[in-house]
Structure formats: structure tokens, C-alpha cells
Amino acid sequence: MMAFTKRQKEIIFLLKEIDDFVPAEWVAKQLGVSDRTVRKEIKFIQQKEEFYGIHLESIRGKGYKLIVTDKELFLNKVCQSQEEEKNELSGDFSVQDNRVIYILKRLLLEKKFIKLQSLEEEMFVSKSTLQNDLKIVKEILEKYNLIMVNRPHYGTKVEGDEYMKRLCLSNSILSRNSGFKIDHDSFYFLNKDLFETIKKIIIKKVNEYKIDISDISLENLATHITIACKRIEKGFVIEKLNKPIKKHYPFEKIVANEIVKEVEEYTGLTFPESEIDYIIVHLLGTKLLHKEELTEYGEFDEASSIVECMLERLRMNFNWDFRGDMEFIQALTLHIRPAMNRLRFKMNIRNPLLNEIKVKYPIAFEGAVIASKCIENYLNIEVGEHEIAYLSLHIGVALERMNARKRKVKKAIIVCASGVGSAKLLFYRIKNKFDNKLEIVDTINYYNLASYDLQFVDLIISTVPIREDLGVPVLVVSTFLDDQDIKNIKGHLSMQQVDEQSYLHPSRVFIHKEFKDKESVIRFLCDEIYKQGLVSKDYVNLVLERESLAPTNFGNLVAIPHPITPKTKETFWTVCTLKRPIHWNNNDMVQFVCLLNIKEDFKGDLERMYQKLIAIIEDKTIVQKLIKSQSVEEIIEILK
Numbered sequence: 001m002m003a004f005t006k007r008q009k010e011i012i013f014l015l016k017e018i019d020d021f022v023p024a025e026w027v028a029k030q031l032g033v034s035d036r037t038v039r040k041e042i043k044f045i046q047q048k049e050e051f052y053g054i055h056l057e058s059i060r061g062k063g064y065k066l067i068v069t070d071k072e073l074f075l076n077k078v079c080q081s082q083e084e085e086k087n088e089l090s091g092d093f094s095v096q097d098n099r100v101i102y103i104l105k106r107l108l109l110e111k112k113f114i115k116l117q118s119l120e121e122e123m124f125v126s127k128s129t130l131q132n133d134l135k136i137v138k139e140i141l142e143k144y145n146l147i148m149v150n151r152p153h154y155g156t157k158v159e160g161d162e163y164m165k166r167l168c169l170s171n172s173i174l175s176r177n178s179g180f181k182i183d184h185d186s187f188y189f190l191n192k193d194l195f196e197t198i199k200k201i202i203i204k205k206v207n208e209y210k211i212d213i214s215d216i217s218l219e220n221l222a223t224h225i226t227i228a229c230k231r232i233e234k235g236f237v238i239e240k241l242n243k244p245i246k247k248h249y250p251f252e253k254i255v256a257n258e259i260v261k262e263v264e265e266y267t268g269l270t271f272p273e274s275e276i277d278y279i280i281v282h283l284l285g286t287k288l289l290h291k292e293e294l295t296e297y298g299e300f301d302e303a304s305s306i307v308e309c310m311l312e313r314l315r316m317n318f319n320w321d322f323r324g325d326m327e328f329i330q331a332l333t334l335h336i337r338p339a340m341n342r343l344r345f346k347m348n349i350r351n352p353l354l355n356e357i358k359v360k361y362p363i364a365f366e367g368a369v370i371a372s373k374c375i376e377n378y379l380n381i382e383v384g385e386h387e388i389a390y391l392s393l394h395i396g397v398a399l400e401r402m403n404a405r406k407r408k409v410k411k412a413i414i415v416c417a418s419g420v421g422s423a424k425l426l427f428y429r430i431k432n433k434f435d436n437k438l439e440i441v442d443t444i445n446y447y448n449l450a451s452y453d454l455q456f457v458d459l460i461i462s463t464v465p466i467r468e469d470l471g472v473p474v475l476v477v478s479t480f481l482d483d484q485d486i487k488n489i490k491g492h493l494s495m496q497q498v499d500e501q502s503y504l505h506p507s508r509v510f511i512h513k514e515f516k517d518k519e520s521v522i523r524f525l526c527d528e529i530y531k532q533g534l535v536s537k538d539y540v541n542l543v544l545e546r547e548s549l550a551p552t553n554f555g556n557l558v559a560i561p562h563p564i565t566p567k568t569k570e571t572f573w574t575v576c577t578l579k580r581p582i583h584w585n586n587n588d589m590v591q592f593v594c595l596l597n598i599k600e601d602f603k604g605d606l607e608r609m610y611q612k613l614i615a616i617i618e619d620k621t622i623v624q625k626l627i628k629s630q631s632v633e634e635i636i637e638i639l640k
Contacts, residue, residue, distance in 0.1 A: 004045065004048070004052070004078065005041075006095070006098075007031070007033075007041055007094070007095070008041050008044060008045050009078065010031060011027060011031070011038065011041055011042065011045065012045065012054065012066060012078060014027060014030060014031075015027070015056070015064060015065065015066035016066050016068070018065075018620060019065075019066075020065060020620070020621075021057075021059060021062040021063045021064065021065045022063045022064060022065070022620060023062070023063035023064075023624065024038045024039050024042070024063060024064065025038075026063070026557075026620060026624060027064070029557060029581045029589050029591065030557075030589065032587065032589065042056060042058070042064060050069075051073075051077070052073060052074060052077045052078050053068060053069055053070030053071065053072070053073030053074035053077065053078075054066060054067065054068055054069060054070075054074055054078070055067045055069050093123040093124060093125060096132075096133060096136070097587065099123055099125065099129075099133050100133055100136050100137055100140070101172050102122075102123060103119060103133055103134065103137050104137055104140065104141075104168065104169070104172050105169065105172065106119065106122075107137070107148070107156065107157065107158045108158055108165050108168060108169045109169070109230065109231075109234070110157065111234055111235070111236070112157065113151060113154040113155035113156060113157045114155045114156055114157065115154075115155040115156075116130060116134075116155060116156060118155075134148070134156075140168065140172075141158060141160075141168065143168075144160070144161075144164040144165070144167060144168045145160055145161065145164055146158050146159070146160035146161070146164055146165060146168060147159055147160060161239065162231070162236055162237070162238045162239055163238050163239060163278065163346075164346075165236075166224070166227050166228070166231065166238070167346055167347075169227055170220070170223050170224060170227060191226065191229075191230075194226055194229060194266075194267070195222055195223070195226045197266055198222045198225045198226055198229075198263060199218060199219075199222040201259055201262045201263060201266075202218060202221055202222055202225075202259060203218070204262075205255055205258055205259050205262075206218075206255075209251075209254075209255050211255065211283070216350055216351075216352065217282075217285070220282070220347070220350075221279075221282045221283075224278070224279075224282055225259070225263060225279065228271070228275055228278075229263070229267055229269060232269050232270075232271065232275065233267075233269060237272055237274065237275065238274050238275055238278055239274060240273075240274045240277070241274070241277050241278075241281075245277050245280055245281065249280055249283075249284060252280045252283040252284060253276075253280055255283055256276050256279040256280045256283060257276060259279060260275070260276055260279065278345075281341070281345045281347065282347065284338065284341040284345075285338050285339075285341045285342035285345065285347045302340070302378070303333050303336040303337045303340070304333060305378075306336055306340075306374050306375055306378055307329055307332050307333050307336065309374035309377075309378075310332065310371040310374050311323055311329070313370050313371055313373065313374060314367055314370065314371060314395070317367075317370050317565055317566075318363075318366075318367055318370075320367065320398075320399070320402065322398050322402070325398055325401065325402070327398075327401070328394065328395075328397070328398035328401070331394050331397070332391075332394050335390065335391070335394060336375070339375070339387055339390070339391075340375065340379065342387070343375065343379055343381045343383065343387070344379065344381070350386055351386040351387075351389040351390055353389065354385060354386055354389045355554075355555055357389045357392055357393065357396075358389070358550075358554060359554055359555070359614055359618065361392060361393075361396045362610040362611070362614060363399070363610055364392040364393075364395045364396035364399055365388065365389065365392040365550070367392065367395045367399075368388045368389070368391035368392035368395055369388055369546065369549050369550055369564070370564070370565070371391055371395065372387065372388050372391060372549065373549075375387075382549075383549070384550075385549070385550035385551065388549070388550050409436070409437060409438065409439050410437065410438055410439070410458040410459055410493060411438075411439050411441050411456055411457055411458050411459070412430075412438055412439070412440055412441065412457065412458060412459040412460065412461055413440070413441055413442045413443070413444060413452070413454075413457055413459075413460055413461070414426055414427055414430070414440060414442070414443040414444070414461050414462070415444055415445070415446055415449055415460060415461070415462035415463065415464065415466070416443060416444075416445070416462075416463045416479070417445065417446045417463060417464045422463075422479045423443045424443070425479065425480070426443075426461075426463065426477075426479055426480075426481060427440055427443055429480075429481045430461065430481065430489070433481070433486055433489075434489065434493070437493050438459075438489070438493065441456075441457065446462070446464055446466075449466070449470075450468075454470060454471065454472050457472050458472070458473075459472065459473055459474075459475065459492065460472050460473070460474045460475070461475050461477055461489070462474055462475070462476055462477070463476070463477060463478065463479050464476070473492065475488055475489060475492060477489075503571060503572050503573045503609075504572070504573055504575070504636050504639060505572065506632045506633070506636065507532060508528070508529065508532075508572065508573065508574040508575065509574075509575045509576075509632040509635050509636060510524075510525075510528070510575065510576040510577070511576075511577045511629060511630070511631070511632060511635065512577060512578070512579050513576055513577070513578055513579065514578065514579045514580065515578060515582060516582065517582055517583070518547070518559070518561075518582065518583075518584050518590070519544065521576060521578070521582070521593050522540065522543050522544060522547065522561050522595070523540055524576070525561075525574045525576055525593070525595045526539050526540035526543055526595070527540070528574065529574055529595075529597065534568060534569075534570075534572070534597070535567065535568060535597070536567070539563065539567060542563035542564050542565065542567060543561050543562060543563050543564075543595070545563075545564045546561070546562060546563055546564040547561055549564070551584060551585035551588075553584040553585050553588045553590050554614065554617060554618075555588070556617060556618060556620055556623050557581055557589055557590055557591040557592055557623055557627070558590065558592045558593075558594070558617040558623060559584050559590040559592075559593050559594075560593075560594050560595075560596050560613065560617075561593065561595050561596070562595065562596035562597070562598065563597070563598075566598040566599060566600045566601075567597075567600060568597045568598065568599055568600065569599065569600070570597075570599055571597065571598050571599040571609070572597050573594050573595070573596060573597070573613075574594070574595035574597065575592075575593070575594050575595075575635060575639070576592075576593045576594075576595075577591065577592055577593075577626060577627050577629065577635070578590075578591045578592075578593070578627075591627050592617065592623055592626050592627055594613065594617070596613070616639060622638060625638050626638055626639075
């Protein structure tokens with residue numbers, strides 16, 4: 001039985017994630033292929049499905065849904081086969097991403113010129129296809145100050161700094177992996193056994209010297225050393241650092257030397273001093289200091305001044321005062337030191353939780369974007385969204401602590417007309433359900449209510465209707481507290497719901513527009529609200545500045561651009577659907593755009609507004625309805 005192709009597996013895993021019916025056009029947009037291609041691939045999958053423990057159900061008008069019928073078979077034949085495939089990239093050159101990574105690796109690891117005809121034959125592509133791929137390769141190389149040199153009759157080669165070549169190579173490997181584990185495909189040009197051995201050597205040494213290292217940092221360092229081995233073997237040695245590093249970091253020097261000693265014994269290679277320097281750099285970017293070590297640093301420590309800057313920016317922009325939260329300050333300081341080393345030495349870092357953080361903790365992420373400007377201004381280096389996502393985790397924890405302190409337990413009285421027994425039953429049911437959120441201060445009869453002092457009561461829960469206006473909210477429940485009663489109490493205890501309709505106006509909803517890129521969409525939307533007198537002429541620059549720090553796409557074909565700081569007189573949304581999806585960030589496609597315009601001194605619950613918006617756009621069915629909507633009124637109705 002022939003195995004599934006990479007694209008077929010992509011369709012399978014995409015459908016498995018959703019666990020609901022989705023149309024072929026949605027799958028097509030996610031993969032950047034045609035609807036026809038998706039339907040064709042699904043037919044192939046359905047022909048082989050019983051051998052792989054799955055069933056692909058299809059319903060006309062609703063789409064496709066994946067059901068795992070045999071979990072063990074599915075895990076062994078589909079999931080595990082992905083790890084074990086030996087022909088890593090062969091057969092997948094129909095996908096441009098794979099071709100681009102293949103070309104990058106071939107050029108970065110080769111000492112001599114490579115003839116373009118060789119690349120055409122290796123990937124089974126035409127000359128025009130290769131030329132298009134090389135344009136993308138050239139753009140990637142330029143980010144690392146590397147140039148592609150072409151010589152007639154000889155071919156093409158990459159010239160530039162050796163460290164930048166390795167960095168580009170490392171990033172092209174790691175970019176294929178969304179989690180912290182590097183997949184098998186990434187070892188097409190590297191020795192997997194060597195990688196695993198190096199990883200074991202690092203683990204042994206960091207445990208021996210009691211260094212805390214994350215799984216992601218471990219994979220990064222092992223990748224770096226594995227690439228170094230291949231380059232040293234081919235005669236490429238890394239240039240010396242501009243400044244001496246060993247004398248400033250004697251501890252890291254010891255650990256780096258010991259790692260290198262074991263790698264040399266295993267490989268038979270000799271690592272020059274400059275190579276050891278870069279391993280020290282990686283250790284500086286991964287080592288986490290223990291709390292007691294904070295006392296070793298003086299008040300002029302650069303991390304401390306950056307933390308102060310962050311605290312001030314968060315206070316000024318979001319009205320979050322974390323100056324008294326020592327736990328947050330310590331966590332932030334411990335995080336910033338290695339983060340600054342990573343940025344200084346252009347070390348790549350991945351955050352496998354990036355997309356989840358952006359969706360689940362949007363307001364903490366926005367705080368991290370503002371806070372990251374402190375590092376950016378200090379180092380004059382772009383921070384990047386993966387580092388920003390790590391910062392947002394610390395801010396999210398601090399926000400939870402702050403909200404917990406602010407949270408006031410509401411006081412309630414129970415009014416029950418059916419006697420002591422039923423009143424007690426109701427008392428204990430409410431206590432069990434809402435123990436931390438609601439304090440029952442008394443249980444009284446209805447006839448005593450008129451004379452009861454309600455000065456300190458937030459809520460009256462009654463088993464009988466109360467028509468008098470007592471100045472305190474009344475919730476009528478059954479004596480036995482059914483599910484609807486519990487829902488009503490929860491609704492009252494939660495913060496006031498956002499009236500999302502008030503953020504929409506027909507004049508700020510645009511449908512089926514055609515744009516070639518995200519900047520065109522943003523400029524159009526900002527220009528429209530500028531014409532309406534709602535923003536200044538330079539508003540677009542604030543939105544583009546925010547976008548440059550971390551892309552605002554949230555997956556599911558949705559993006560929510562917004563200015564870096566609130567600048568409008570009112571809070572409102574500007575919505576646009578596109579005829580065709582466009583590339584927003586890397587390979588992420590977007591077809592629904594909501595420009596978020598927040599009032600300058602917004603006093604409402606910003607997080608709740610974000611969550612409400614994200615709850616809508618996370619729903620794939622709703623997003624598809626929005627994209628297909630034929631009128632402005634229909635979009636407003638869906639978003640209500």
C-alpha cells in the first residue's frame with residue numbers, strides 16, 4: 001500500500017485539528033492550493049483510509065470531517081511514518097517552500113559553484129520555476145547580508161560571513177518545526193546520529209554544572225554544533241568575534257570547552273578558538289540565573305534599567321502598575337539577560353506557543369510589544385515576535401496576579417419563602433458552586449426583606465419574584481438551583497458584557513476587496529477612516545509600525561491590525577473581506593481583516609473586547625460566512 005504524500009498528510013492533520021466539517025475551499029486556502037487539488041487529494045485519501053485507521057466523511061454543502069477509527073493504526077502508520085520517512089524531500093518538490101529550503105541548503109553547504117541545471121534535475125522542475133524560487137532565496141539571503149554570485153559557465157554560489165551562513169542554515173531548518181522537536185525532514189543535509197550524540201553531551205554537561213536550559217535552547221545549541229561540525233569538516237571556519245568573550249564569561253568558557261572536548265573525541269575534528277567563542281555565545285543566550293544570583297548585580301545593571309523602562313511603558317500605555325510586583329520584576333530581569341545576549345549575537349529563538357499566546361492572551365501580547373521597544377531602543381536591534389511572545393507570558397502572569405488582587409467577592413443574601421430546610425439546601429448548593437466568587441451573608445424570609453439593611457449587599461438571590469426596586473440586583477432562581485439558574489448567576493458575576501455591535505458601523509465595513517499585500521489593505525482601511533475624519537493622516541504609520549514588530553494574523557485567514565498605541569477618540573472596528581486570500585506573514589494567508597481602533601483613554605475592559613473578537617474569528621464556520629457575505633448588513637449581523 002502506497003504511503004500518503006506530504007500534502008495528503010497536511011490535509012489529514014489539518015482536518016484532525018478541526019474536528020468538524022470544513023469546506024474544501026477553506027483547506028485549499030490554508031495550503032495555498034486550488035479547491036480542485038484538495039478534492040483530488042481527498043479522493044486519494046479516501047481510497048486508502050481503511051488501511052490507516054481513519055475515515056474521511058463528506059457531506060454536500062458542509063465539507064469534510066476526519067474520524068480516527070483505529071487510534072493505534074493511525075499513530076503507527078500516519079503519525080510515526082512522518083518521522084521515519086527516509087526520502088525526506090524527494091517527491092515534495094511540488095511545494096515551493098520545500099524547493100526554497102532545498103536550494104538554500106545546497107548553496108549554503110557547498111564550497112564550489114552549483115550549476116542551475118543540476119538544481120533543475122535534482123528537483124525535477126523547469127527553468128522558469130527555478131528562477132522564481134531563486135528570487136525568494138535571494139530575498140532570504142539578503143536578510144543575512146549574504147549575496148548570490150552568478151558566473152557564466154560555472155553556476156551560482158553564496159558569499160558572505162560564515163556565521164551568517166550558519167545562522168541562515170540553522171533558521172531554515174528550525175523554521176520547519178513548529179514544536180520544540182526537530183522533525184526528521186530537517187536532517188536532509190545533517191547527520192541525525194551526530195545531532196543526537198551532541199545533544200546527549202550537552203545534557204550531560206548542563207546537568208553537571210547545574211545550568212537550566214529549555215528544550216528549545218537545547219535543540220538550537222545542538223543544531224548549531226552539528227552544523228559547525230559539517231562546516232569544519234569542509235574547511236569552513238567561523239570568523240573571530242569582534243570583542244574577546246572568554247575573559248568576561250569564565251564559567252561559560254569551562255562548559256563550552258568541555259562540550260567541545262567530547263565532540264572532538266567523537267568526531268575526530270579540531271575546533272578552533274573562534275568556534276568555541278560561538279558556543280559560549282549560545283550558552284549566554286540559554287543560561288537561566290537562579291533568583292539568589294540577582295543580588296550579584298548592581299543597580300546599574302543594563303537589565304534593571306530595561307525593566308524600569310518596561311514598567312513605565314506598561315503603566316503609561318495600559319495603566320498597569322507592576323512597580324510593586326517583585327515576583328514580576330525578578331522574573332523579567334532573569335528573562336531579559338539571556339534574551340539580550342541572544343539578540344546581540346543574532347541567535348534565533350523559536351516559541352512553539354507563539355500562535356496560541358497571540359490568540360489566548362492578546363492583551364498580554366500587546367503589552368509585550370510595547371515593552372519590547374525598551375530592548376529595541378537600547379540595542380538598536382529588532383526584537384521579533386518569538387521573543388515578544390516569551391515576554392508576554394511574564395506579563396500574563398503579572399496580570400493574573402493583579403486581577404486576583406482586584407477581584408472582590410460579591411456579597412449576597414438568599415430570600416426563600418418555602419421554609420428553613422429548602423433555604424439551607426439552596427444556601428449549600430450556591431456555596432458549593434460559587435464558593436470563591438460569592439459570599440452568602442444571610443438567608444431570610446420574604447416578609448423580612450423590607451426591613452433588611454441592604455447597604456453592603458451586592459446581590460439578592462430569591463426563590464420568589466420581587467417587584468420592588470431595592471437598589472440591588474435581584475436574580476430569581478428555583479429552590480433546587482437548575483442549570484439555567486447557575487448560568488444566570490455566573491453571567492451576573494462575570495464582568496459586564498461588551499456590546500460588540502457598538503464597535504461596527506456600515507460606513508466602516510468593506511466587502512470583497514482585491515489587494516495584493518497586507519500593506520495595501522492597511523493603507524486602504526486607514527485612508528477610509530481618515531476620509532471620515534476619525535483619524536489623522538499619519539495614523540497608517542502607527543498601524544504599520546505595530547505590524548513591523550509582530551504580525552497581527554491570528555490564523556484561520558484572519559488578521560487584526562491596529563496602531564502601536566491608542567489614538568482615536570472612540571473605540572471602533574473597521575472590517576474588510578477580500579476576494580482572494582493574501583500572504584500576511586510568511587506562508588500565513590488572510591482573507592478577513594479587522595482594523596482595531598482603540599480610544600486613547602479607553603476605560604473599558606480591553607481584554608474582554610479582544611476575547612470577544614477572537615471568539616468570533618476563531619470559529620471557522622463564522623469566518624467562512626463572513627468571507628462569503630454578500631452585503632455589509634449581513635457581516636454586521638454575523639458579528640453581532
